[in-house]
Amino acid sequence: MYRTDMYEGWLAETVMMTGANGDVINAYLARPLGKGPFPAMVLAHHMPGWDQWYRETTLKFAHHGYITISPNLYFRSGHGAPEDVAAKVRADNGIPDDQAVGDLAGAMKYMCDLPYSNGKVGIFGTCSGGRHSYLAACRVPGFDAIVDCWGGRVVMTPDQLTKNFPVSPLDYTKDLSCPILGLFGNDDSSPTPEQVNQHEAELRKYDKTYEFHRYDGAGHGFFYYHVPAYRQAQAVDGWQKVFAFLEKYLQG
Amino acid sequence: MCTMIVEKVKVDGSGKGTSGWFKLEQANISYDHPFNAPLEHALNIDFVNESQGLGARVAVELSEQAARDLVRTILAVLDQAEKGGHLESQH
Numbered sequence: 321m322y323r324t325d326m327y328e329g330w331l332a333e334t335v336m337m338t339g340a341n342g343d344v345i346n347a348y349l350a351r352p353l354g355k356g357p358f359p360a361m362v363l364a365h366h367m368p369g370w371d372q373w374y375r376e377t378t379l380k381f382a383h384h385g386y387i388t389i390s391p392n393l394y395f396r397s398g399h400g401a402p403e404d405v406a407a408k409v410r411a412d413n414g415i416p417d418d419q420a421v422g423d424l425a426g427a428m429k430y431m432c433d434l435p436y437s438n439g440k441v442g443i444f445g446t447c448s449g450g451r452h453s454y455l456a457a458c459r460v461p462g463f464d465a466i467v468d469c470w471g472g473r474v475v476m477t478p479d480q481l482t483k484n485f486p487v488s489p490l491d492y493t494k495d496l497s498c499p500i501l502g503l504f505g506n507d508d509s510s511p512t513p514e515q516v517n518q519h520e521a522e523l524r525k526y527d528k529t530y531e532f533h534r535y536d537g538a539g540h541g542f543f544y545y546h547v548p549a550y551r552q553a554q555a556v557d558g559w560q561k562v563f564a565f566l567e568k569y570l571q572g
Numbered sequence: 573m574c575t576m577i578v579e580k581v582k583v584d585g586s587g588k589g590t591s592g593w594f595k596l597e598q599a600n601i602s603y604d605h606p607f608n609a610p611l612e613h614a615l616n617i618d619f620v621n622e623s624q625g626l627g628a629r630v631a632v633e634l635s636e637q638a639a640r641d642l643v644r645t646i647l648a649v650l651d652q653a654e655k656g657g658h659l660e661s662q663h
Binding site for chain 1: 607610622
């Protein structure tokens with residue numbers, strides 16, 4: 321709990337880290353000052369790219385006491401304005417799932433190696449980042465908690481599978497190795513409420529620890545304060561649930 | 573990438589981007605999240621020339637209705653030009 325007579329400080333900077341296939345990519349790292357030990361978070365950015373919202377959200381998690389890293393999952397697609405890079409990725413049918421998972425695994429290792437880490441690492445993502453987070457939490461041992469915010473295409477039909485997306489994330493559910501918090505808008509078209517139901521049923525089938533919250537009056541991206549999709553009451557409640565969940569599984 | 577609906581087409585012409593005019597090579601057309609239009613999904617057209625870098629891009633993000641109206645209008649204008657014998661291909 322913050323008190324007005326407390327000292328606070330953070331450090332945020334661009335760092336280089338090792339991602340999929342040993343590739344060196346850049347990432348945004350923010351951490352509270354001090355010896356720690358602090359819990360860590362890996363952020364998987366959304367389809368619109370490694371953009372301002374994700375950089376600001378990296379700072380937000382650090383503000384709440386987490387060493388936080390947001391790897392540039394579009395690093396290999398070139399550099400320029402985040403929107404221009406994301407537009408190229410969009411035209412190229414996204415990035416390969418294996419590559420994203422490898423980059424997120426590298427980010428987790430980077431965090432675990434920091435001397436001021438408490439050894440616990442969570443992962444958070446929205447939109448395609450929610451999907452990538454789920455894939456990573458299922459396929460990479462070592463995450464202690466996952467927050468999936470409206471991850472689209474976690475439930476995929478066979479005709480949606482491609483070279484970049486060869487397996488529906490839902491099919492990895494049995495391998496999920498940590499508790500999951502899911503936040504969804506009932507007006508979303510990706511994922512639809514029915515797809516969220518399917519996801520929940522799969523988690524229940526494998527006896528996973530999960531918390532799903534579904535919000536009326538909200539669609540896709542209701543945390544995004546820079547677009548009309550923002551829903552103030554739902555976003556405030558959602559963030560409270562995010563930090564309560566992470567405190568439960570990553571602190572101490 | 574929430575819909576992954578995208579098509580590419582080679583185009584011939586010029587576009588004016590943030591650094592001025594450049595030769596267009598391709599149009600990438602998607603129905604997915606826009607960057608700026610106040611819509612969950614939009615018909616996005618990126619006119620690009622990747623050989624000149626990722627910034628060589630002219631972007632438009634249209635509502636479904638706007639996109640359909642635009643397509644109809646383009647075809648109507650081309651029909652008028654054809655009837656008047658103005659098309660480059662008619663010369």
